[in-house]
Amino acid sequence: MxxxxxxxxxxxxxxxxxxxxxxxxxxxxxxxxxxxxxxxxxxxxxxxxxxxxxxxxxxxxxxxxxxxxxxxxxxxxxxxxxxxxxxxxxxxxxxxxxxxxxxxxxxxxxxxxxxxxxxxxxxxxxxxxxxxxxxxxxxxxxxxxxxxxxxxxxxxxxxxxxxxxxxxxxxxxxxxxxxxxxxxxxxxxxxxxxxxxxxxxxxxxxxxxxxxxxxxxxDIKRYEVTITFASAVPVEDFKQLDGVEQVEALAAGRTLRLTVQGQADAVIKAAARYPVISVTSHEPSLEDIFMRYYEGDNTATREASHVVH
Structure with missing residues (x-):
């Protein structure tokens, strides 16, 4: 065209x-x-x-x-x-x-x-x-x-x-x-x-x-999922899930804050094995994404600057 x-x-x-x-x-x-x-x-x-x-x-x-x-x-x-x-x-x-x-x-x-x-x-x-x-x-x-x-x-x-x-x-x-x-x-x-x-x-x-x-x-879209459980859950169960880049345990392990890329299907299925009180998802602003993905990485910026048709 x-x-x-x-x-x-x-x-x-x-x-x-x-x-x-x-x-x-x-x-x-x-x-x-x-x-x-x-x-x-x-x-x-x-x-x-x-x-x-x-x-x-x-x-x-x-x-x-x-x-x-x-x-x-x-x-x-x-x-x-x-x-x-x-x-x-x-x-x-x-x-x-x-x-x-x-x-x-x-x-x-x-x-x-x-x-x-x-x-x-x-x-x-x-x-x-x-x-x-x-x-x-x-x-x-x-x-x-x-x-x-x-x-x-x-x-x-x-x-x-x-x-x-x-x-x-x-x-x-x-x-x-x-x-x-x-x-x-x-x-x-x-x-x-x-x-x-x-x-x-x-x-x-x-x-x-x-x-x-x-x-x-x-590959640049990441978002945070915060899950609060009725009791503490094993953090390792979530660290190895597809799409999970980072897991932070809060409130003595009863709340997990996960950084997820792509589909959250694996996270939701893993969470469903435990009594869940609440689930919230937060998509960072584009500025946040750019700060995380590009900040201070001029080499990555140059490599990413190729044109894909």
Whole structure:
């Protein structure tokens, strides 16, 4: 399948401050591609370069075969863009803002627009300045989707949305994919990317450290399981289980805190042999995962930076 986004050795510097360095990846037409990394890693800089809101120091980027800087007007006709932060007229209502964007697009399908408004439970009658951060995000999502663009570029799209709206957004993304169109979305939430994306690029401190399928994230995804038992249990029974990397005994052995990678099936089956009072599972933030997996290991970062297609 042909690539709709092609990025080659893209570099952006902010004086002495880090931007991005030699970033290269491709996004195939019709896929949902995740751009994953901790806050400040370089996700928004990359997106602003793709949208010609910043100019690169070096490297190239093309969308649908068009140079992102020289042919940015043509590109914007193909793209629905959601920035990380929306700066809109505070005195306009949501409906007026969407009408304005619709006119910029030369008109949009009003039935589809009303459907998007209903699906996200958005009230278009209020002024922008009165909206919560979640409702401001909804305006951004609606204006990005409403002209059915060939490519959606979305910067932290679910930030501020409640869980129900997040689920609706995921359904909207899958519909775009099923329609053969493309979604490029940035996120610092590992679970969000897992649920929506086929492939991901992971960026850290302005450099790509991994490009590959979502399944390949399993080697960095770790979470903690805390199990409290009615009485002390033998710790050794859990240390040798598949996927268990670390076991910490608390409360005189009545509570175990396990670091688990991958499936928790073996842990649950082992725990079921004893009287269990409670089980809790905690997924660390992406920042925590990156600190654990990449911190201070420049060799590992270089080895991980190979591109997997």
């Amino acid at each position: 042909a690539a709709i986004i092609e990025v080659n050795n893209l570099t952006k510097r902010y004086g002495n401050k880090r931007g991005i360095t030699d970033v290269s990846f491709q996004v195939e037409e019709g896929e949902v591609f995740g751009f994953l990394g901790p806050n400040g890693a370089g996700k928004t800089t990359t997106i602003r370069l793709l949208m010609a809101l910043l100019r690169a120091n070096s490297g190239t980027a093309c969308i649908a075969g068009l140079d992102v800087w020289r042919e940015s007007v043509e590109i914007k006709r193909l793209v629905g863009y959601l920035p990380g932060e929306l700066a809109l007229d505070p005195n306009l209502t949501g409906g007026q803002i969407l009408t304005y964007f619709g006119h910029l697009r030369g008109g949009v399908d009003q039935a589809y627009l009303k459907q998007l408004i209903a699906r996200l439970e958005f009230d278009p009658s209020r002024k922008f300045r009165h909206y919560s951060s979640g409702n401001k995000r909804k305006i951004g999502i609606i204006q990005a989707f409403m002209h059915r663009p060939r490519l959606l570029i979305l910067d932290e799209p679910t930030s501020g949305l409640d869980p129900l709206n997040q689920q609706e957004f995921e359904r909207m993304v899958k519909e775009v994919r099923d329609d053969g169109r493309t979604v490029f979305l940035s996120s610092h939430i590992l679970t969000e990317v897992e649920q929506t994306c086929k492939r991901v690029a992971i960026i850290r401190e302005g450099q790509l450290v991994r490009v590959g399928s979502v399944e390949e994230l399993k």
